[in-house]
Amino acid sequence: MRVQKLWPYIDWLRIWKNLNDAPVSEDTRCIWYHVIHDIIPTNVRLHRINTIPSDTCRRCTATDTLEYRLLACGQGRKIWYYTKTLLARMMRTIPTSIPDDWPFRPHFSTWPSQKHRALLWLLANIVIFRMQQQSDLTLQDYINFLNRTRWKLMRDKNGRNLVGNYLTLRLLMSYIYMEHLFLMFLDHTQRRSTIDGTPLDE
Ligand SMILES: [Zn+2]
Numbered sequence: 001m002r003v004q005k006l007w008p009y010i011d012w013l014r015i016w017k018n019l020n021d022a023p024v025s026e027d028t029r030c031i032w033y034h035v036i037h038d039i040i041p042t043n044v045r046l047h048r049i050n051t052i053p054s055d056t057c058r059r060c061t062a063t064d065t066l067e068y069r070l071l072a073c074g075q076g077r078k079i080w081y082y083t084k085t086l087l088a089r090m091m092r093t094i095p096t097s098i099p100d101d102w103p104f105r106p107h108f109s110t111w112p113s114q115k116h117r118a119l120l121w122l123l124a125n126i127v128i129f130r131m132q133q134q135s136d137l138t139l140q141d142y143i144n145f146l147n148r149t150r151w152k153l154m155r156d157k158n159g160r161n162l163v164g165n166y167l168t169l170r171l172l173m174s175y176i177y178m179e180h181l182f183l184m185f186l187d188h189t190q191r192r193s194t195i196d197g198t199p200l201d202e
Contacts, residue, residue, distance in 0.1 A: 114164030
């Protein structure tokens with residue numbers, strides 16, 4: 001396959017197994033298949049065969065590559081960072097240690113299998129969410145989307161067994177919770193510094 005030639009040192013058998021093992025709908029798997037095999041008609045591709053006049057994104061002026069569309073346009077970077085935070089929490093590591101190519105080439109393996117499938121579920125879902133071609137969708141929209149998709153998975157006993165306790169609501173909400181705590185902290189320091197007679201603004 002073309003992708004095997006482009007990235008020859010990557011374990012493609014592992015990637016295809018992961019694609020099959022992801023606990024997601026067939027529609028989601030199909031779109032992830034297209035992304036993994038790099039066969040999405042981005043504007044760069046369409047422009048190259050003269051189908052459209054420009055290779056830039058329809059919403060911003062950046063070049064519309066697959067990487068840009070998936071992880072950068074609009075709130076893409078924020079959404080990907082949030083996703084990395086969740087992946088890192090599940091793997092008990094830090095977000096920066098999660099490779100940026102996992103949505104395109106999920107070539108990892110981890111244990112236990114429920115954790116492994118929970119990671120795949122999240123990666124497949126960021127791909128689907130970002131491929132909706134509405135880059136004005138926010139991080140909050142993404143979190144709502146994940147909650148709905150998680151609910152669909154969890155209402156089925158088989159779905160629950162596939163991911164175990166790795167996809168908790170608490171995990172998905174942790175980022176908002178952290179932001180909330182941070183704002184409370186700010187509020188608290190502001191109030192305290194006012195009491196001390198040294199307002200934060202000055
Ligand atoms: Zn854009």
